[in-house]
Amino acid sequence: MEYIDTRSGFGDGLLELGRKNPDILALCADLTGSLKMDKFKSEFPDRFFQVGIAEANMMGIAAGMTIGGKIPFTGTFANFSTSRVYDQIRQSIAYSGKNVKICASHSGLTLGEDGATHQVLEDIGMMKMLPGMTVINTCDYNQTKLATIAIAEIFGPVYLRFGRPKVPNFTDPNLPFEIGKGIKFNDGSDVTIICTGHLVWEAVQAAKELHNKNISCDVINVHTIKPLDNQIILDSIKKTKCVVTAEEHMINGGLGDSVAQLCSKNFPVPIEMVGVNDTFGESGKPHELLTKYGLDAKNIVSSVERVISRK
Amino acid sequence: MELVKLNNICSQVRRDILRMVHANNSGHPGGSLGCVEYFVSLYFVILKTKSQFDMNAIDEDVFILSNGHISPVYYSVMARKGFFDLKELSTFRSIDSRLQGHPTPHEGLEGVRIASGSLGQGMSVAIGCAITKKLNNEKNIIYSLHGDGELQEGQNWEAIMYASANKVDNIIATIDYNKKQIDGSTDDVLPLGNLKSKFESFGWKVLEEENGNNIESVISVLSKAKTHLFKNIPIVILLHTEMGNGVDFMMGTHKWHGSAPNDEQLDLALNQNKETLGDY
Secondary structure, three states: OOOEEEEHHHHHHHHHHHOOOOEEEEEOOEEEEEEEHOOHHOOOHHOOOOOOOOOHHHHHHHHHOOOOOOOOOOOOHHHHHHHHHHHHHHHHHHHHHOOEEEEOOOHHHHHHOOOOOOOOOOOHHHHHHHOOEEEEEEEOOHHHHHHHHHHOOOOOOOEEEEOOOOEEOOOOOOOOOOOOOEEEEEEEOEEEEEEEHHHHHHHHHHHHHHHOOOEEEEEEEOOOOOOOOOOHHHHHHHHHHHEEEEEEEOOOOHHHHHHHHHHHHOOOOEEEEEEEOOOOOOOOHHHHHHHHHHOOHHHHHHHHHHHHHHO | HHHHHHHHHHHHHHHHHHHHHOOOOOHHHHHHHHHHHHHHHHHHHHHHOOOOOOOOOOOOOEEEEOOHHHHHHHHHHHHHOOOOOHHHHHHHHOOOOOOOOOOOOOOOOOOOOOOOOOOHHHHHHHHHHHHHHOOOOOOOOOOEEOHHHHHHHHHHHHHHHHHHHHOOOOOOOOOOOOOOOOOOOHHHHHOOOOOOHHHHHOOOOEEOOOHHHHHHHHHHHHHHHHHOOOOOOOOEEEEEEOOOOOOOHHHHOOOOOOOOOOHHHHHHHOOOOOOEEEEO
């Protein structure tokens, strides 16, 4: 199994896009290397814009660039892509209906040692609340690369969320990436596990462990949190009658919230949510943080056992 | 266009502003009245636009309004220019209207390309727009308008720094320099200091016009600004205006920033501004 960071998927996807479409522009706020935008920058210097440590200005410039048909991709850490510039995104991009792709690395706890100032855990919630915003959280290199290319094909603002650490690259690079469509990684009948981002790998591992305990799981990767793939989720829970959600995000406002809303309106079933429970993160190694905050396969397994007992 | 005609438009636009704000008992007459000559000069003399509105603005000039609360003057001038039906001015700030309290393209109003209202964002947008013009090899110009109090928002200075560093020289920004904001004079709220020196030290070409409510002076300074385009330096005009200009009891105070006149005050104000082109 190859280990590679999702942000490299973004960088490579952006480069490929740049070669295909001359309207693709890239903006970065002093984190070109971290966002893996160097290759785009060196191949397309005239379409790369270094804005310095000025994220609010970056969002406004990106919004303005769309007037005339360009497709700007902004790149910085997730925290600086969302909470720092929420009003700029809200007014100049979302409410103005601008075709800006907000690409965010270093999301969640797994950016690690930098600690809570940088570990935004509220970004999915903030972004999914904006009308018209598409929200995508990718799980590995292949998926991130495909998603980066796919988001240029739709008109409108998109929040693309990925991360810093090297993680298993396990999804099929030939799988088509369909925005708004979940992907089933495992078929089962006892429980539905709905997962996104880095926790997809943890969910797949949990499903293997649960298989050994004679519990069979539907594992559904919901990379697009908004618009949510209602069909794949409802079809599965009608079969399994319970669901566990897993994400590297605050429980409040995340994927779990969206799934709970969907279920309670259409097919109420017991739900357990694996996520960060109303607390800030801290410095540490990515795997240490996932363990400490209960975002690992082990906690998904125990959440599955708990949810099944509630059926 | 002859001066008489332009001044007639100004007078009518002032009536539109007053009537719109009065009709819904809400809106921002002060800054709107102060910017009438700027808008009329821009839309009727300077700005090169196509008759059919196109969001992408290919091969035409673009105007970005940053201080969106002066929407009454913006809407009136766009309607008078023919972007949409004059009658629509009567829907200002009402339910189901495309003329929202603050301008937005969200409701599909022709002429508006960006939402504004939350202050300090328009300079960045204008710069982005200017960059795209260059990438598209267009020689068209981006004009933008900003409140002076709005310069208290930090994002402006990020944008101002960026524009000169990156030689964004196809933009003419204008500051509505009326020295007033909601809570009082800018000097009382948060002094702006020497704006000319500030812009110059940030690498901008600064033009200053003392008579921002004189149509000839405004056309003249905008025309002069155009001669400085494409010289690797962004351009800003410090346009001295008077909040509430054209209505004697609204001038010399910040109190009409965001207050509507009552029936009696409307009559007094309208009497000072002749109906030249027909009320909407």
